Amino acid sequence: MRQALLADRAGWAGGRSGVLPALLGQAPMIATKPMPNRRGMPSLSRALVAISSLLLAGLFFFPLWQVRLKAPQYPEGLGMNIRINTIEGATENDLKNINGLNHYIGMKPIDPETIPELRFMPWIVGALIVSGLAVAAVGRRTILYSWLAGFFALGVAGLIDFWRWEYDYGHNLDPTAIIKIPGMSYQPPLIGTKQLLNFEAVSLPGIGGILAGVAFALGLFAVIHSLRQGRASQDSHAVSAAGETFRSA
Amino acid sequence: MRRFPFLPKPALLFAAGAAAIAVFYACSRTATNTSDVLAGNAASKVYVAPGTYDEYYAFLSGGYNGQVMAYGLPSGRLLKLIGVFSQNPETGWGYSEETRPMLQTTYGLVPWDDTHHTELSQTAGVPDGRWLFVNGNNTPRVARIDLKTFETTEILQIPNAGGGHASPFTTPDTKYIISATRFSVPVPNADVPIPSYKQNFKGTLSFITADQPGRMDIAFQVMMPGFNYDLGHAGKDVSDGWFFFTMYNTEQAYEKLELNASQKDKDFIAAVNYRQAEQCVAQGKAKATSSDYFHNVLDEKTRMARSERRTSVKMLDPRDCPGLVYFLPTPKSPHGVDIDPSGEYIVAGGKLATVIPVHSFSRMQKAIADKQFESDVDGIPVLKYASTIGGEVQKPGLGPLHTEFDGKGNAYTSMFISSEVVKWKLGTWEVLDRMPVYYSVGHIMIPGGDSKKPWGKYLLAMNKITKDRYLPTGPELAQSAQLIDISGDKMKMLLDFPTLGEPHYAQAIPADLVTRTSMKFHKLSENRNPDITASEAAGGIRREGKKVHVNMVAIRSHFAPDNLEGVQLGDTVLFHVTNIEQDWDIVHGFGVMGATNSGIVIPPGETRTIKWIPSMVGVFPFYCTDFCSALHQEMQGYIRVSPAGSNVALSANVSAKAATQVERMKQVPRASSAPR
């Protein structure tokens, strides 16, 4: 009975639209569809890449990174939210107030207008989303691997770039700065907590950053699954392996 | 019904003697009382740990300092002195060009007053934390303080009045606050012989619209006989729609009032049906009376005060509006008139009476229906005492003045002469407890204690004399406020703390009703002051005839521009300083050497202007007066003053970006400058 039902569904679940039922939570039926060939991606991988791409869209709504500053005179704290297209204060005037305080140590004012990355980052993220959806639609393993490699490279480049900006802000200080402490730089931590004079700086991914991390993890899982499926398709016990996948999924 | 005993002259001497005895008695007990306090847990009950908030805001009038003080309760910590009717050099209130018009009156700038009664706005008979009203007793005025900013935003002068004492008590919906004249005067004021008092002197009751910020006005005045009007309170619930006023000198004496105004066995409480008054006004029964008064408003957007002169009020004569006013005979020289939370009882503080008389609103209504009148005064019916009195508190002490309520069926009355607070029960009129206070208590206050729902946990006594209570400070000592725990059956003294000025009355409210709307800074983007300098680049200097305008920003830790030249002797310099910080509590000050008025304090986002008239040639420093940052001492600049006719160019050093603007600014005055 169960076999018959699954076989019946396999007909339409196995086609190009396989992503859709996967998204609708109908993953079990994937188990019975014919095994893709070595070049094709398993449906679960395609679904994961699609979800991963959609999670990346969260970057358009939520901050990528956040920096929080706390000092005795700022019990309520000051904060910056770094978005893919701008940097804004955690509350209305925080950026203005941070810049006002930074002038004492000779740090350049943080002005989103002057940061070119903020102009092209939305396009990069957009491209990553569109290409991810394309990967899910086309369903080729090789482009999945290169998509994830691209994702990884962009993520690493982004972190390096962020670190470079932090380094620049923290080290390239106005030589006429009001407060000069030999050997002191004011580079905020990339991630974690650091004491900068009277301020405790905490730098952590924002909701957008967390979503991007989850998206990458899903992409990674899609690749792992795809690799495992690749091996499994060479196995004579294809059906039982698929059943295994169903359970592990 | 008991007959009120006539109080002969010797009794007054007795009262004075009793006052002295009470003081000595109390003095001798000070040590005992202190040990009582220490023996209990009083200290822990008023201890507010560092970093934690008080439970209540208490707003005490400043008496002859003309201001209002905000204290925290139960700690008694002074939080703020709010400038109202007096210039306040601490902040530049009343000195800065933005705030000077607030003190405008028909007498010109009156930079002082005698604040008496604070009153919180109410919604449905309960304080709501929106506004605080306070009166000026000297040059009759009422002010509105906005509790978002703790700043006075509106002042209305009261015409046809000789002192605004019964003021500014509110109706349960804050539709009106009232102001009754303390001193009767000729209306309109005129050059008449003082002995013609009875013919020519009149009292007025003013009903002031108060529910619309920026729009206070005299809705109507009621022309009353020439008595002295003392205090008032609105009815509530069953007595909603009525207002009650006490009065003394129904003898209509005009000399040696101490004696001559204390002759009658009974004076009056006036019961005014203000809904009836509204109807009569709507029917056109009020006469437009030419009257001269000012209305001053601090505009919410420009943050600048403007004054508007008004010339007429609607005057109601009770003879033209039957049912408007009734007199309730009340022993003797009644002071406070306080309405219990149910609205039924009207408690009088007969300051020379030996009982506390309490009228019943329902009995009053019946007496009016039954026409239980004993006489009339200028067409106002006088009800029979026996027909309205609901009860008398016997032997309450000496000199009852003011009553507040705890919302649990108890009333508390201050006793001026015997220096004590007496707790008694509404309905049974029995005295339940007494608490000595130090000394000569005037008003007492329970948070919400004159409203429908008192927060009956604390009582604050405001005392006039503090001999031996604090370290001496020469002949003049601080007044004191004493906090009493009224949560139990017996009152417990918790704390006393010195006050500024002489607070007459206070109001208090749970702190969260105020903090929830408290403002942290003004939005610079919403500052519509025409003299705003929104950025450093926009700063500069400009001549307009003999006036030199300086547009300046203040931000941690500098002024921009900080050097000014081209001012000449004979010029008037207007420093328009904008604090462009957008951060809580980052306030800057500005002072310039030789200024004959004051400095200014500029909250974040605000623009304030101080006028400076140089009196000699030279270079004069200006600096920030409010410690704002580690480099506050460096927040300074110079202004150079040259002889008249000098050819030093007008200049202000601002950033290169602004230099062109300065140039442009310099062009304008040359073309338009007045001949020197």
Ligand SMILES: [Cu+2]
């Ligand atoms: Cu300053």
